Amino acid sequence: MFESLTEKLELTFKRLRGQGKISEKNIDDALRDVRLALLEADVHVKVVKTFLESVKAKSLGQEVLQSLTPEQHFLKIVRDELTGLLGGEYRELDLKAAPPVVIMLVGLQGSGKTTTLAKLARYLKKHQKRTPYLVPADVYRPAAIDQVKILGQELELPVYDSNPQTSPVVICKQALQEAKKRFCDLLLIDTAGRLHIDAELMQELATIKGAVNPHHILFIADAMTGQDAVNQAMGFDQQLGLTGVVLTKLDGDARGGAALSIREMVGKPILFAGMGEKLDALDPFYPDRLASRILGMGDVLSLIDKVQQNFEQKESERLQKVIQKQQFTLEEFQLQLQQIKKMGSMGSLLELIPGGKKLASQVDADKAENELRRVEAIINSMTLQERRSPAILNGSRRRRIAQGSGTTVTDVNRLIKQFMEMKKMMQRVSKGGMKSLFNRMPNPFH
């Protein structure tokens, strides 16, 4: 899936190479690709529809950044939009209330409430210096109370000794009193899993809410949930008033599109993400990471960011001028190499280059990396003057450079030859800036 969206978009945009702007005509196919990716990621049909409309509006007429290909630029718009919808920045759980602060976890059966309860207790104890008191209020599922007790033991946290014969409402009320006596400033309530359409059990939750006045009611959502996520979250929100969402089981390969649906249709922030079975596997929720994940292209997009950071527009323009004025020197070349190195490994970088996936699979990335290091060593062994005017490199200079860089004179000769060829070629294509430099630069390392 990961490859397929990238590759599909590459194909879709192939026709548009050389065009500087994204236009209505060429965007429809691309939007179709994105629609498919979103549906496969379990984003709700309705959300997909509105999302695509806003992406279309955002991308039309946009200038394609110099450093990006049209598909990369388009993807960036898509991801930024997605990140925005998912809540933009990471949000901390607000615990500003009179202690004990009560947090209730609710959700369907098997969504991961009990495990999340323990993880959350551990997290808030560690990062917010809270003293949690755990309350098992699931009297229905066999051994659910035992489960909380065992987890409490593991975390060395007190657990209220719930009696399965007692009503959950009474349990929660008494636990709140007990927490006050123990000077615990955080009360975490595990409730039984239930369907949002189970009127009787939903009423029970509403009664608990009335009895203990929770500061937070968190909906625990399984990242693998399909289109139904919206119904579920809405059902719980309408009857209880949710304050946030925790997304669980994100350590699998589910794309987690449900989160986008919930965020969009219910409007509650996603606060944490469950990333594994161990009790420390709870991360704060970062919208940008999930956005990339939903699109199935985390790495490529983060590389796009890197390119943007490293090849600032200005830098790109400066380089273009240098090339046009025929001032491209080995010194300049060294600068470019350093920038390339900042962006990551050769293999991952090659993939970033349009059509580079194929190239990356053909080229031995490690070998290329070694070559790159050797080229750098050679240039580093040159004097400033030699870098600026390679013409002065005579036999004795070349021997010295070879010795200094631990290479042979043949290596030095080859590099200089390639550099000259490259310089010539660059002058020919100097119109396209950094983008076309990437597109057409021959592999100088072979």
Add this chain to the structure above:
Amino acid sequence: MAGSFFQRLKDGLTKSRETWVQKVGSIFENQQWTEQTLEVMEESLLTADVGVKATQKLMDVMRKHTPSASEELTEDMPTRLRQAMVGMLQASNTEPKVPPLSVRPWVILFLGVNGVGKTTTIGKLAAHYKADGKKVLLVAGDTFRAAAVEQLEVWGQRVGVDTIKHRAGADPSAVVYDGMQAAKSRKIDVLLIDTAGRLHTKGHLIEELKKIRRVIAREHDGAPQETLLVLDATTGQNGLQQAKVFKETTNITGIVLTKLDGTAKGGVIISIQEDLGVPVRYIGIGEDVEDLQPFEPVRFVQALFEK
């Protein structure tokens, strides 16, 4: 029996029907076949988690059936859709396979990702076999999750069957070995083995499952007779990925689709049938023991479309 089963299935699926198929039905009343009505239908299929590929296939079937002139009303659209869906579900599922229990012990291994309802399904199925006069034994193979052993034990006590267990954190293969030995010496008819929930992406946990299977096969020729993947009906397209990986690595022979009593439609089973041909054996449509039902494609789809 058939009537009561049907009623129960219908009751269990009531929500799905109201929120989805009835809507589809009403949309098409007095409408004419247009690209627009077809699009609405496509959207409702996607909303049911049927998945892009299977939906596309169903829509192709629908489009082929579209009358050339647009004078025909769309009232029969749901009927045609129903037929197409049954067709897809029946592809590899020509008749409901009732486990023959031809050998003793008949070993059924349950697996799936976390929180899908493996233990509950085992409890319900144990009750069925017990009521059928079979000698049933449970194996608490989930030694990882806190209180998982206790959970299965409570089910065993409820149903009145024994549970083979080790302490928490023990090697699951060792428990399974003990379970196999006990099943043989006690002349057990049906052995139901619980395993810890695991994501299909965790290589080492999949290896653990393979080892469990090896132990079972070594102790009893041809066992496990049935390896059931328990799948939550609320699962979206990842369900297909789960089924794929579990089929490749542990050779699942059937699927149990749980939690169909909510508003989730479980449409992903259509994709799974299409892609992998793994038949659905049971569906879970409620909390009660009787709410675990054999899966029958025609009735399943029929109940979905019942007005």
